[in-house]
Structure formats: structure tokens, C-alpha cells
Amino acid sequence: MSTPQMAVLKTKAEEVPTTTPTVQASTESREVLTITNVSKFFERANGTTVPAVDGVSLAVRSGEFLVLLGPSGCGKTTLLRCIAGLEQPDAGRIVIDGKTVYSSVERIELSAQQRTLSMVFQSYALWPNMSVFDNIAYPLRNRKIRKAQITDDVHRIAKLVGIDEVIGQFPNHISGGQQQRVALARALVSGDALVLFDEPLSNVDAKVRKDLRIELTALQNRFGFAAVYVTHDQEDAMELGTKIAVLEKGKVAQVASPREVYQNPASRYVATFIGSTNELEGKVVSVDATGLYIDTPLGVIRSERPHGGFAPGDEVVAIFRPEHGYLTPAHPGTVNALKATFRMELFSGSHAEQVVTHNHKVYRVWHGQEQEHGSEAWIGVAPEKVHVFER
DSSP, rough: OOOOOGOOOOGGGGGSSOOOOTOOOOOOOOOEEEEEEEEEEETTTTEEEEEEEEEEEEEEEEEOOOOOHHHOTTTHHHHHHHHSSSSSEEEEEEETEEEEEEEETTEOOOOOGSSEEEOOTTTOOOOOSSSHHHHHHHHHHHHTTOHHHHHHHHHHHHHHHOOGGGGGGGGGGHHHHHHHHHHHHHHTTTOSSSEEEESTTTTTHHHHHHHHHHHHHHHHHHHHEEEEEEEEOOHHHHHHHHHHEEEEETTEEEEHHHHHHHHHHHHHHHHSSSSSSSSEEEEEEESSOOEEEEEEEEEEEEOOOOOOOOTTOOOOEEEEGGGGEEEEEEOOOOOOOOEEEEEEEEOOOOEEEEEEEETTTEEEEEOOOOOOOTOEEEEEEEEEEEEEEEE
């Protein structure tokens, strides 16, 4: 578990001015974080070496919000800890705000305390015996900031994140959402150009989580700091990120804007990890100038998206999202008509999901009317919405 001492990563008084640039947004756009070919290996009990981070290169500019997204074991937390100085990489280079903090070639490795960044942890890492005010003020006191300046900065940031009314209380007397705001305020009060987030919203309920996403985005827009945010939650990634790096087994599978990652996934892995998908494995039967036809268990499906040089006979998987499909009780008379069996309708508030099956495999679409259980149903989907990847 993270300790409170880990929550403040920059503590050397001689490296900071006697005033702090708190709550002053910067209009300057510059590269705040550069990661070049960073790798980190772990050794298993049987002696084999596992690459937790494998040759990752990324860059984050001021005002950008980079989300590291992926399942457990993909390397996202290890990469974040390498940036923070809590884990030593085995190779590569890390530059923060123009200063090299790690280089395997130059043999440079600055400690966590020497890196100009702040971090918000999943466990909040608040001191239970210190008031909200004192928790927020801790990094400023470590930097020998004047008392009057500390008081002004703490009250200002507390008001911005909506906890000024509880500033004299202790962490165990406030809600989980308020505790998270205290941790966020403590990170922002230092005015560092880079803020790291290690799944900070995972311990709050859905409603508070939604509100905090909005607040965090507004604060990041206001201050203009560069952010690196680790999560396995797709909604966090889509709503917070200006760009998403999807990690797979220590490598970057795709890095792009949330919209680009969702609408134009680079691989089957990315497509199935971001959002819901229907997958149809099959073989390419023909290719023409605008697309290709694939023979699948539900019937022949056509894709009119870039198909990457597939040829007849290639084994592929056709993927489309539930919101792009529609269901009819009779053949829709279109090029893509996939025969299945209706099972149920699931109402989700914003939409009703029609569930169909074929040979015990489940498919979902968002458009169409509920039918009789066990009746014949046809799925239709536009060819331009069908992605095709190698099997």
C-alpha cells in the first residue's frame, strides 16, 4: 500500500523558489515529458525474464492528458512508477520538463524527490492525524515556502477543488470523494508541470467518479499541466484523455485521441478492449477496389474499410460495434444480412440492447425491436462500419 510519504515526490528545498506558481495557468505549450525506448524487466521465480515495459516511447506536452490504458499486467503502472522514480528502468531515457531524470546510456538516475512532478495515488495517501489544510500544505512546507504564501495557496486550491468548507477537518471525518479532492489539491498546490495519477478514482462510487472526471478536466484545462493517468476503466480514459496509449504486454498497441482509438482501432486487441464489439471469424472470399467479402458462421459479411492487403483465403476476424448494428425479423435486403436467433432485450436506460445467438455465441445490437424468444432474426450492419483484422 502507498504510504503518505510517497504522495509528495519533490521535497528538496534548495531546488525550489521561495514562492510557488500555484493556480497560475500557463499558455506556453512545450514538451513536458519525453519517454524514449524505456524498458523494465522482472525475473520470475523460475528464472525467466518478463518485459513489464518493452521499448515504450511517448511524449506529453503541457495541457495534454495522456491516459495509459490496459488490463492488469500490461505494464501501465510499472511505466508510471518509472516516470515517478519509484521504479528503475533497465533501458531507455526519461526527460521531465527539459531535464534528463533517467538515461541508461548516460548512467543518469535522479531520485523521486529530485523530479519536478506530483503524484496522486489510488489509496489517497493522506495523513489521518493531519487536517485537510495540513495535508495540502505538506509539499509547500517541505519546500520552505513562506507561511503567508502557504495559507493563501492552500485556501485558493481548496476552494477550486470544492473542499474549502472541510479544510479544518481530518481525513476520516470526510467522504471518499472529498478525500480524493484533498489528494488532488495536494498534487496541484505545488504547481509542477507534470502530474501523475495512479487510478485515483477507483475508490469512489459511480456518481462521484463522474463528477470528479469533470472537475479534473476543468482543473487541468485551467492550470495547463501535463498529466499521465493510469487506468483500466474505459470511461475514465475516454472522458479524461486528450490522447490514449493502449498498452499490450508492455508495448504500446496504439496511441491516439479517444475518438480515433474508438473509431479506428489499430488492431483486434485495441478494438475489443475499447468498448463493446461483435466478432465474426472467417475467411476472405473475394477482394475488390473498395472492400472485401468474408465468409463467417452467420453468413457473408462485407467490409468497406481499409483492409491492409488481405487476399482470398486469408483467415481474418470481422468486427463491428453494437451501436452500428440493427435487428429485423426478416431479411433486411441489404448486402450485410447475418442470420441468428433472438434471445432477449436488455434495457440500459440510454438504449435497449438486442441479444441474439448463433451456435451458442452471443451477439449484441442496439437498434431494432424486441422479438419473440427463439425467433429467427437478422442482423444488418453497414459495410463501412465493419473492421477487419488478422486472426
